[in-house]
Amino acid sequence: MICTVTLNASIDKAYRISGGLEVGTVMRVLDCTDTAGGKGLNAARAVATCGERVVATGFVGGNNGRLLCELLQRDGIPEDFVRVTAETRCCVNVLDGNETSTEFLEPGREVSAAEFARMRERLLSLAAEASVVTIDGSVPHGVSPDDYAGLVEGVRNMGTPCILDTSGVLLERGVKAHPTMVKPNTDEIGQILGRKVTSMSEGAEAAAELHEGGVEQVVVSLGGDGAIMACDEGVFRGIAPKIEVVNPVGSGDTMVGAFAVAMERGMTKPEQLRFAMGCASANCLSKYTGHFNMKDAKRLAEGTRVERID
Amino acid sequence: MICTVTLNASIDKAYRISGGLEVGTVMRVLDCTDTAGGKGLNAARAVATCGERVVATGFVGGNNGRLLCELLQRDGIPEDFVRVTAETRCCVNVLDGNETSTEFLEPGREVSAAEFARMRERLLSLAAEASVVTIDGSVPHGVSPDDYAGLVEGVRNMGTPCILDTSGVLLERGVKAHPTMVKPNTDEIGQILGRKVTSMSEGAEAAAELHEGGVEQVVVSLGGDGAIMACDEGVFRGIAPKIEVVNPVGSGDTMVGAFAVAMERGMTKPEQLRFAMGCASANCLSKYTGHFNMKDAKRLAEGTRVERID
Numbered sequence: 001m002i003c004t005v006t007l008n009a010s011i012d013k014a015y016r017i018s019g020g021l022e023v024g025t026v027m028r029v030l031d032c033t034d035t036a037g038g039k040g041l042n043a044a045r046a047v048a049t050c051g052e053r054v055v056a057t058g059f060v061g062g063n064n065g066r067l068l069c070e071l072l073q074r075d076g077i078p079e080d081f082v083r084v085t086a087e088t089r090c091c092v093n094v095l096d097g098n099e100t101s102t103e104f105l106e107p108g109r110e111v112s113a114a115e116f117a118r119m120r121e122r123l124l125s126l127a128a129e130a131s132v133v134t135i136d137g138s139v140p141h142g143v144s145p146d147d148y149a150g151l152v153e154g155v156r157n158m159g160t161p162c163i164l165d166t167s168g169v170l171l172e173r174g175v176k177a178h179p180t181m182v183k184p185n186t187d188e189i190g191q192i193l194g195r196k197v198t199s200m201s202e203g204a205e206a207a208a209e210l211h212e213g214g215v216e217q218v219v220v221s222l223g224g225d226g227a228i229m230a231c232d233e234g235v236f237r238g239i240a241p242k243i244e245v246v247n248p249v250g251s252g253d254t255m256v257g258a259f260a261v262a263m264e265r266g267m268t269k270p271e272q273l274r275f276a277m278g279c280a281s282a283n284c285l286s287k288y289t290g291h292f293n294m295k296d297a298k299r300l301a302e303g304t305r306v307e308r309i310d
Numbered sequence: 311m312i313c314t315v316t317l318n319a320s321i322d323k324a325y326r327i328s329g330g331l332e333v334g335t336v337m338r339v340l341d342c343t344d345t346a347g348g349k350g351l352n353a354a355r356a357v358a359t360c361g362e363r364v365v366a367t368g369f370v371g372g373n374n375g376r377l378l379c380e381l382l383q384r385d386g387i388p389e390d391f392v393r394v395t396a397e398t399r400c401c402v403n404v405l406d407g408n409e410t411s412t413e414f415l416e417p418g419r420e421v422s423a424a425e426f427a428r429m430r431e432r433l434l435s436l437a438a439e440a441s442v443v444t445i446d447g448s449v450p451h452g453v454s455p456d457d458y459a460g461l462v463e464g465v466r467n468m469g470t471p472c473i474l475d476t477s478g479v480l481l482e483r484g485v486k487a488h489p490t491m492v493k494p495n496t497d498e499i500g501q502i503l504g505r506k507v508t509s510m511s512e513g514a515e516a517a518a519e520l521h522e523g524g525v526e527q528v529v530v531s532l533g534g535d536g537a538i539m540a541c542d543e544g545v546f547r548g549i550a551p552k553i554e555v556v557n558p559v560g561s562g563d564t565m566v567g568a569f570a571v572a573m574e575r576g577m578t579k580p581e582q583l584r585f586a587m588g589c590a591s592a593n594c595l596s597k598y599t600g601h602f603n604m605k606d607a608k609r610l611a612e613g614t615r616v617e618r619i620d
Contacts, residue, residue: 013400015416020333021333023330023331023406023410023412025413026415027415028415029414029417031417032399032400032416034397062377063373064377066373067373090400092325092402092414100333100334101334102332103335103336104325104337105336106339107339107341107342
């Protein structure tokens with residue numbers, strides 16, 4: 001079983017409006033679609049799509065929390081969320097007639113120290129059964145970067161592989177807790193190392209440096225240019241087949257879920273990269289965020305070249 | 311007891327963002343305030359602020375529906391909503407750092423014929439006890455203008471005074487059901503009569519015409535220029551004292567709630583206008599939509615001049 005952690009889950013609302021978004025006016029929304037949102041939930045959907053057992057945990061609260069659990073049930077994702085007092089947040093994505101997307105991300109509402117303690121306990125009990133844990137995304141008010149890193153540490157101390165997928169100070173502090181894997185993009189890894197990372201070769205260097213710092217597997221996503229992976233077996237580059245991108249949103253989260261599946265299945269590191277890149281590319285072919293088709297993923301994985309570059 | 315009807319209630323979410331709203335970007339919301347929204351609920355709050363008993367009805371559904379009822383309870387507004395299958399909608403108001411407001415109104419989700427029949431039955435049973443009923447705002451999918459006008463007719467047939475406060479085709483069709491009172495602005499009354507209504511004198515003419523068509527009391531709001539009222543007693547103009555407007559949103563709804571209170575208390579028509587204008591002006595002094603202070607309202611009503619102009 002794979003466990004995904006989403007501390008700052010949200011109800012993602014997609015608003016479609018007919019014309020362009022005009023600031024300072026009242027706009028009628030044509031239709032509105034609610035999804036159980038958050039990076040960890042996209043990763044959980046990827047695990048389920050791959051055909052493996054998954055349990056999603058994190059915080060949910062209030063009426064939006066109930067709605068989130070209903071949406072997960074509809075998606076066939078088993079959950080073991082910690083119920084908290086604060087309402088689960090919403091995030092609104094306005095898709096206008098000019099095909100422009102404008103997003104409004106609510107902050108996660110306050111979680112108490114006692115509620116966080118319950119979360120930690122819940123996660124450690126899930127990690128005891130899980131083959132891989134992924135800790136994904138941001139945190140609500142009341143959860144510090146140290147709290148967050150403490151979850152990584154707790155999972156690692158139990159000997160369970162832990163993938164960390166976050167950004168900013170949470171990632172900076174989190175890598176110090178030695179997660180099994182991190183998956184930054186070039187901006188994110190550049191921020192950790194305090195220098196600009198723009199090219200493929202700079203990405204490879206940065207990944208190797210972070211790996212030497214104590215992260216078993218460092219994957220740097222380069223968008224359309226593929227991905228770099230640094231691990232004990234060497235530094236590898238994965239090049240996916242060229243595709244017509246429909247919607248790339250959630251493909252990084254899909255990659256994390258697919259890596260967890262690949263680890264659980266005991267694939268070699270280069271095979272893990274190939275498999276995860278196939279799923280991430282397939283996600284770009286679907287208009288729905290964090291959704292893909294396993295047939296596309298297999299075909300794209302077969303077309304993905306993984307070569308050792310160091 | 312006064313009964314307010316809000317068929318298309320919503321969770322109104324106020325998003326505060328720091329800079330200007332930039333189309334095509336991701337914006338972090340600083341804070342988010344949820345309110346039980348809809349014109350009828352603003353009217354209900356006004357009735358409660360005036361110190362009279364009120365019951366709010368309409369449709370609520372799903373998790374947002376539960377949240378809406380919780381928010382009403384917090385506001386001290388008793389409710390007798392019809393529970394439906396469809397989720398209650400949200401409306402998002404983005405208040406940016408340039409003090410600009412950009413609104414996104416979700417459409418109300420589908421209500422079935424059977425659910426509407428339950429609403430009608432519930433309303434007629436409430437109208438049997440109520441001294442005044444107000445029917446406010448728009449309708450969700452599945453409710454036609456004829457259905458809406460049928461509610462006005464049902465209440466009127468029981469002999470209970472009914473205030474209708476809506477716009478567009480709902481107002482056009484609704485006035486034919488002879489509500490006791492309507493409260494259009496100049497645009498709205500112009501649309502019903504098929505001509506432009508821009509000046510005070512055109513407003514007075516239009517109000518008189520609609521009154522002759524069978525609406526006992528026609529109040530045309532002129533914003534800062536006050537209001538016109540046509541009724542059997544004559545045509546009157548109300549002029550409120552000049553104030554420093556903080557937030558005018560919801561003052562029309564407040565006016566409707568205050569008119570209901572004034573009718574219940576058996577005030578003369580000119581006194582009703584003075585009282586309602588005092589409350590509506592007081593609403594402009596509060597930064598919260600549909601909230602006012604009774605002390606301000608009394609003072610402003612005393613300063614309001616009501617003169618017969620025809």
